[in-house]
Amino acid sequence: MPLLARFVTAPLVVEVHRGALSELAAILADQRISTSGRVAIAVGPTHGPIVQRTFEHDLVEADWFTVEGGTINTAVKLVEQIRQQRYDAIVGIGGGTVLDVTKFAAARLGLPMVAVATNLAHDGVASPISTLDNDAGRGSYGVPAPIAVLVDLDLIAQAPPRSVSSGIGEIVSNLSAVADWEAAHALQGEEMDGLAVSLARTSAQAVVNHPGGVTDDGFLATLAEGLVLSGISMVVAGTSRPSSGACHEISHAIDLLHPDRRAFHGEQVGVGAAFAWFLRDEEEMFRTTVDCLHRHGLPVRPADLGFGLEEFAAVVEYAPQTRPGRFTILEQLDLGPARIKAKVDEFNDHVYARIATADGSVTPEGRVL
Incomplete structure (x- = not known):
């Protein structure tokens, strides 16, 4: 009997709009990622304190960890910090460096990872790859892709252009x-994988042909969604080949x-x-x-x-x-x-x-x- 379908690992949730960060607690609960809010949240040193104040009355059961630098040693340090307690999931809130460190730590600990992007520098927001500096220079490590992805356009608008x-x-x-x-x-x-090619190519063409720019919410949403699809194309292919x-x-x-x-x-x-x-x-x-x-x-x-x-x-x-x-x-x-x-x-x-x-x-x- 021919195989009539295939299963593709994809995020349970993808939210791209202004104010998406405020929905984090509800998403964790509604999607059964963490009904108690007992999660480890990794943030960068710059925006971390600001983001943490946003959740002053939400996610009170969460513990916060600051990620400084995008090295393999930083990721291992985060692993050691988080494994001292029990958590339902790990949430990374930040740019590519924070998300790559968090993805690696989640993979090592066997926990689901939620990605909240504060910039759109690359397609790591939803990819199964963590890029970290090591003693030999820089390496790419295979990791599970995030279980949920949030892109808050309010945060993106505050990021360096x-x-x-x-x-x-x-x-x-x-x-x-x-x-x-x-x-x-x-x-x-x-x-080759035709589905992976379609996702990678279509996401790129959408951005290339969009008339807007980085000050336009419509363009930012297209770019964010394209980067998510690019990451999923690598999940589908099982390799970074599509991108x-x-x-x-x-x-x-x-x-x-x-x-x-x-x-x-x-x-x-x-x-x-x-x-x-x-x-x-x-x-x-x-x-x-x-x-x-x-x-x-x-x-x-x-x-x-x-x-x-x-x-x-x-x-x-x-x-x-x-x-x-x-x-x-x-x-x-x-x-x-x-x-x-x-x-x-x-x-x-x-x-x-x-x-x-x-x-x-x-x-x-x-x-x-």
Whole structure:
């Protein structure tokens, strides 16, 4: 008998709107995550005290823990603190660092985890991956995805603009990651998951085609929902493939080679995606990616990330080593140092020309206005 359906682990609740944080206690109870409110809540040092005051009369049975830094040691410390008491669940309220630490701790303790995002920097809000710094640089750890996701647009509006717009680069890079996965399927026989591809691609296209910006609630809701769907696509696939290709290899290389010069993750993968489309010689997708990044004020060129062309070429050369066994356009072309440098130079010129055209200072034919 054929299998007529499959079971996909997905959040019980996804709430994206203003005031979502105030519904946390009710959601914990209504969804039987914690009817008593006996939960461990992890927060960051900046917004933690403010958030805690919000629940002065709610969740009185909860214990609060401050997360400082996004390292494996921080996550292990949180595990040791929480395991001293009995809790129904762990709630992470914060940005990507707090959520990644909390997801890891929840996995180690075997507790369900609720994610409350205070920025939209990347798709970790609903993903089955925790990215933490370790002695070797930075590592990705497989963890259960959150059982519930809340995105309070009031909190998002208070976040630094870069920490919100970074999520645009993250979600737009899905299109490049899917292209890498399709190439790996066609050329290497790697198995693909159509549902995961649909979730990753559709969420990215919704953001790319939305006319609004980070000051618009409608756009923020689309971005937040897209990042959630991107995380679920990885759950469906059982791998980060739907949202991680050459774009992320380049970002990981920056993290490892220049840890003191990291930009936001979404900013790095956005530039990586634009470069990957240039390597594929897919002009339409290159333009779409560059135009989207530029319109939202995100980095597009190596210099926008603080790197010279030779430095960026060295990053690209190192990038395949960050994901051994993963087939992307970088592995497909297998360029040597000299060709990489030439491609980086061409890419930089191409981006300059496209931005000038988008700004209206140069026509598509190259005529200066």
